[in-house]
Amino acid sequence: MNNLLTNKYNRGIKMFKYSKKLFAFFAVLSMIFVVACDQQGGKQSKGKSKTLENTKKRGFVRCGVSQGLPGFSNADASGNWTGIDVDVCRAVAAATLGDATKVKFTPLSAKERFTALTSGEIDILARNTTWTLSRDADIGLTFVGVNFYDGQGFMVRKGSGIASTSEFSNGTSVCTNLGTTTELNMRDFFDSRGISYEPVVFEKADEVVAAYDAGRCDTYTTDKSGLAAQRTKLSAPDDHVVLPETISKEPLGPVVRQGDSIWEDIVRWSLNTMIEAEEYGVNSTNADMMKTSNNPAIKRLVGAEGELGAAFGLDNDWNYRIITQVGNYGESYKRNIADTGILPDRGPNELWTKGGILYVPPAR
Amino acid sequence: MNNIIKRFIPQILAILFVVLIFGFLTLNAQTNMDNRGIDFGFGFLSQESSFDVQFSLIEYSGSDSYARAFLVGLLNTLLVSFISIIICTILGVIIGVARLSSNYLIKNSAAWYVEFFRNIPLLLQIFFWYYAALRALPMPEKANAWFGVTYMTVKGYYIPAMVWENLNVFLYCGFAAIISIIVLRNYANKLRDTQGKQIPVLFYSVALLIVLPLLSFLFGGVSLEFEIPELKKLSKISYIYEGGISLPPELIALVLALSLYTSTFVAECVRAGIEGVSKGQKEAAASVGLTPNQVLKLVIMPQALRIIIPPTTNQYLNLTKNSSLAAAIAYPDLVLVFAGTALMQTGKAIEIVSITMLTYLTISLTIAAIMNWYNKKIEIKEK
Numbered sequence: 025m026n027n028l029l030t031n032k033y034n035r036g037i038k039m040f041k042y043s044k045k046l047f048a049f050f051a052v053l054s055m056i057f058v059v060a061c062d063q064q065g066g067k068q069s070k071g072k073s074k075t076l077e078n079t080k081k082r083g084f085v086r087c088g089v090s091q092g093l094p095g096f097s098n099a100d101a102s103g104n105w106t107g108i109d110v111d112v113c114r115a116v117a118a119a120t121l122g123d124a125t126k127v128k129f130t131p132l133s134a135k136e137r138f139t140a141l142t143s144g145e146i147d148i149l150a151r152n153t154t155w156t157l158s159r160d161a162d163i164g165l166t167f168v169g170v171n172f173y174d175g176q177g178f179m180v181r182k183g184s185g186i187a188s189t190s191e192f193s194n195g196t197s198v199c200t201n202l203g204t205t206t207e208l209n210m211r212d213f214f215d216s217r218g219i220s221y222e223p224v225v226f227e228k229a230d231e232v233v234a235a236y237d238a239g240r241c242d243t244y245t246t247d248k249s250g251l252a253a254q255r256t257k258l259s260a261p262d263d264h265v266v267l268p269e270t271i272s273k274e275p276l277g278p279v280v281r282q283g284d285s286i287w288e289d290i291v292r293w294s295l296n297t298m299i300e301a302e303e304y305g306v307n308s309t310n311a312d313m314m315k316t317s318n319n320p321a322i323k324r325l326v327g328a329e330g331e332l333g334a335a336f337g338l339d340n341d342w343n344y345r346i347i348t349q350v351g352n353y354g355e356s357y358k359r360n361i362a363d364t365g366i367l368p369d370r371g372p373n374e375l376w377t378k379g380g381i382l383y384v385p386p387a388r
Numbered sequence: 389m390n391n392i393i394k395r396f397i398p399q400i401l402a403i404l405f406v407v408l409i410f411g412f413l414t415l416n417a418q419t420n421m422d423n424r425g426i427d428f429g430f431g432f433l434s435q436e437s438s439f440d441v442q443f444s445l446i447e448y449s450g451s452d453s454y455a456r457a458f459l460v461g462l463l464n465t466l467l468v469s470f471i472s473i474i475i476c477t478i479l480g481v482i483i484g485v486a487r488l489s490s491n492y493l494i495k496n497s498a499a500w501y502v503e504f505f506r507n508i509p510l511l512l513q514i515f516f517w518y519y520a521a522l523r524a525l526p527m528p529e530k531a532n533a534w535f536g537v538t539y540m541t542v543k544g545y546y547i548p549a550m551v552w553e554n555l556n557v558f559l560y561c562g563f564a565a566i567i568s569i570i571v572l573r574n575y576a577n578k579l580r581d582t583q584g585k586q587i588p589v590l591f592y593s594v595a596l597l598i599v600l601p602l603l604s605f606l607f608g609g610v611s612l613e614f615e616i617p618e619l620k621k622l623s624k625i626s627y628i629y630e631g632g633i634s635l636p637p638e639l640i641a642l643v644l645a646l647s648l649y650t651s652t653f654v655a656e657c658v659r660a661g662i663e664g665v666s667k668g669q670k671e672a673a674a675s676v677g678l679t680p681n682q683v684l685k686l687v688i689m690p691q692a693l694r695i696i697i698p699p700t701t702n703q704y705l706n707l708t709k710n711s712s713l714a715a716a717i718a719y720p721d722l723v724l725v726f727a728g729t730a731l732m733q734t735g736k737a738i739e740i741v742s743i744t745m746l747t748y749l750t751i752s753l754t755i756a757a758i759m760n761w762y763n764k765k766i767e768i769k770e771k
Contacts, residue, residue, distance in 0.1 A: 135728055139737050142426065163735025164426040185624035195620065195628045197543060202715075202724065203732030207439045211450045214440075223440050224638075225729065226718045235718070238522040239542045240637065242626045283423055 073286035075147050076120060076337060084126040087113035088146035091131045091228065094253040095366040096152045096172070096276075105129045109150035111356040112171055112278045114349070115294040116148060119342040124349035133227060134203040138163055141281055148291055149279040152247065154205045159279075168292035170277040171353075173372040173381060175270030176209050177248040179255060182265050184242070189213070189269045192243070197222040199232050199241035206246050209272040233257050247274050252366045290336050296384040297343045301325055301352035303375055303384075308351040311344060324388060332387060343387070353382070417738060432734045433458070439729050441720045443636050454730050461725035462747060468642050468721065469708040469751075475647035476707065477700075480654025487659050498655070506652035511713055513649055518641035518717040525637070529619060529627040537616050539629055544636045546617040546629040557608035558601060565600040569593045638719035642711065650707045654700055661696035662688065693766050701759035705752050712748070722747060 079085055089097035089109055097107040110129070118124040132140050132151060141149045142164045152174075153159075155167040180186045192214075200206050202225045214221045224241055226232045229250075236244040237258050244251065251266045258264055278295060280288050301307065304322050306314050315328040323329035327344040334340070350356065354375075362368045374380025421428060433455040440450050445463045448456055486498035505513070526532075528541040539546045552558070569592075576589045604610045617632035665688050673687040674680075714721040715728060722744060731740045 135732055138732075138735055142737075143420075158733075159735070164421075180623075181625060183625045184622075191623065193622050195630065196622060197628075202728050207729060208733070211438060211440045215450065221440075223442050224636075224718050225442065225720070225724065227715055227724075227728070231716070231718070234519060235522065238519065239527055240522055242622060 073284050073290070073337065075281075075284045075287040076290065079120055079147060083121065084128045085113055085117040085120065085148065086130065086146045087116075087127050088130050088132045088137055088140050088149040088151055089113070090151045091133060093152060093229065093250060094256065095249065095361040095364055096253075097129070097131075097150065099129075099131075106360055108171055108356050108360050109152060109276075109278070111298070111350050111360070112150045112291070112295055113148055115298055115346045116291055118345040118349040119294050119297075119338060120290060122345060124345075134201055135227060138165060138279075141165065141279060144281070147280065147287065152250070152276045153279055154247075155275045155277050156205060164282045165279050166282050166288050167277050167279050168288055169295045169384070170275040171295055172249065172276040174247040174249050174274040174276050176206055176245060176272040176274055177251055177270055178267045179236075179244045179251045179264050180242065180267060182263050186243075186267070189267055189271065190217075192217075192219055192221075194220045195222070196243060197224055197241045199224045199226070199236045199244045200246060201225070201229060201232055202227045204246070205272070205274065210245055213271045229254060230257075247276070249361075249367055256365075286336055290338070293336070293343075293387065294346055297325065297346050297387060298350065298353040298356065299375075299382055299384045300387050301343075301347045302354040303377065306347055306352060307355055308348050311347045315344075321386070321388070330388070421738075426735075428738065429736075430739055432736055432739070435734075437730065437733070439733065441725055442718070443639065443720055454726075454734065457730055458722075458726045458743070461720060461722035464720055464725070465708075465711055465714075465722040466751070468639060468646070468714065468719065469711050472643050472646040472650065472707055472711070473704050475643065476651040476654055476703075479647060479651035480700075481658050483651060483655035484658025485662070487655065488662060502652040502655055505648050510645060510649050510710055511716060514642060514645040514713055514717055517644045518638065521641060522637060527627070528629055537614070539617060541629070542637065543628055544634040545640055546632050546634050548614040548616045549632045551613045551615055553611040554604075554609050558604045558610045561600045561604040561608065562597075565596045568596055568600075572596070636719070638714070638717050641717060642714050642719050646707055646710060649710075650703050653703045653706075657696050657699045657703065658692075660699070661692035661694075664695040665691045690766065694763075694768070697759060697763045697766070701756060701763075704755050704759065708751055708755060709748060 087110075089105065089107070092098050093107070095107055097105060097109040099105050105127075110127075113127045113129070114124040117127045130140065130146050132146075132149075134151075137149055137151050137153065138159070140146050149165075150171075152172070153167075154174075155170065159165055160167050178189055186192070196219065198210060198214075198221050200210060200223065207223070207225065210221075210223065224235060226235060229246075232244065232246075233254050235241060244254070246254070248266060248270065255261050255264055255266070278291055280291050301311075304319070304325060306322060306325055311326050314322050314326045317323055317326075317328075320329055324332060325343055326347065327333070327341040331340060333342045336342070351359070357370060357373065362370070370380060372381045374382060376383040418428075434453050436451055437454045437457045438450045439457075441448055441457065441460050443464065444460045445467060446456075446460060448460045483498045483501055486494050487502070489495045489498070522542055525540060525542040528539065528543055531539040531541045533539060537548050572592055573589055576587050579585050579587065605612075615631045617629035617634075619627055620630040621627055669687055669691065670683055673683045678686065711721060712723040715724040718724070727740055727744045731737060734740070
């Protein structure tokens, strides 16, 4: 009995040694396989946009948006998305597919957004995302422009008597969102002033609002447009005030994956078209009349002159469709941000000709 | 020969299958990352993290590295798991024994407790303890003192901090006390086995634990002072406590939810264990003249533990993994700090997620190893 057991045991050991060798052999084999296959790894074909082809085949544009930020991307009770970020995606759909409604919106948390884009789950990320060097250069993303110039601010309770960020004292607790530039700016701000603070970081915006509302934090920090929008969700919005200081630059804009420069150009110029249309006074109601305008720049904008679309592999009416179906930037801003009472004053988001910093390269 | 082939072919195929799957996954990830211009590497770990963390057991600021941020998150995960495991064990044993009580009220309350807490999803319980408690708790300036010196407020539970002098001498004394207790127990066992004498080991052990550290205060130059939290004004309407230690409400809510939830499962394990020991054992033990206490300690518990330990290990593992729900209520655990903020700032999704997964795997395997060792120790030793 005992002997048999030892025998079995010994054989077990032998088998173990044997399979170890085998394992090593197959490990090497698989490495060769991996390396060999890697050589053939697909490269992008020049002159054609894979994303555009796939989008046309699919019949809709895949767009990543926020989980609900009024003014930027917000779904109403019947599931219709509105907002200036949403309008960028609609503009791309109008340009590429001819129908601004052919967009599939994917709500994403701040944490998920870049992975969703780089993994190919979405093709445009229009989710009030700040353009920074490390994001642009590091993680396989390309920012195509700015559709909202924002800055980070603080909201406090009116009763606290705090009227400026210089009045924060040591031990202030700060509620904010996870995975945003906000976390970094906040640290820069408090560190440079030598104030100790307690960051309370939540994954979802609604959770931040609930915690701030319950008194967990003395102040709530995020982009000022976000503060203005979230303030409406508090139990007593009038008891809270956004401090005047802006502690950072937050240029928000749409993002695409690196590696498809034509798709990148389509998204960039869809946004630029909306802004340039406002500059030339072309809007959704007068675009038809503008086709016979005397100004060649305007005629180019509505597809009545030039061959602008050909460079992207689009027809010549792509920009005309954006303007008629989505409208120009001013219309989008008025509809989504001004009329909803979030930020009636356009501030830096006014055209460069009217004292703002909205300036896009000419479409010609 | 034929025999060898029969024996090895399935194994070779199995290995080949696994290797091919891994090869395919690696290849797929590599090609996609190449196409999108994403680099793979762990160099980011030594870069400056440049974000702050709310609550940390070690010194940490934004100028420290991502590796240190990882450590901060890991320690916070371990802290919340450790506290919750201890509380859920104590609660679970009490409730489990209570379910076997002959008292109708105790028995049924315990049963209701178990059914209530184990049948509500854990995430909901975490939200309940966090948001319900947050709304119900007073602002710091209105908080009443508990035990005179601690304050439960919406911003956290403030307790006095201990300020030690010559802490190491105190720790040495405590260590010496534990060693002498072990020696004493071995000696007592030997005395009992050879001469049949019994000495009150428990009494001596407690005495040793109190007297030795006390001596360190008298002769070792050890001193202990308490730093009591004091109210400080931040602005016209907001206050905090300064000094002492602040336990954030996120930690408290998480510990509450995790330990209440898991204690129900532990209670069921304990009940199953005790019920699994046959009645005859108890009667036989009583008939040889053991007192009820001795019956429980020497006969029932050693046998029950064999049944209790393996399923309870599972519960401990579950609790540790469930602690990753912390991210929902802003408790800075491994998932929130490392797989959350750090991942977002670096964009190194594959690296960070695999590090995080490996870390949880290591924690779980360590807990399992400890419990297996304990299980081996109390197993029936057949000679």
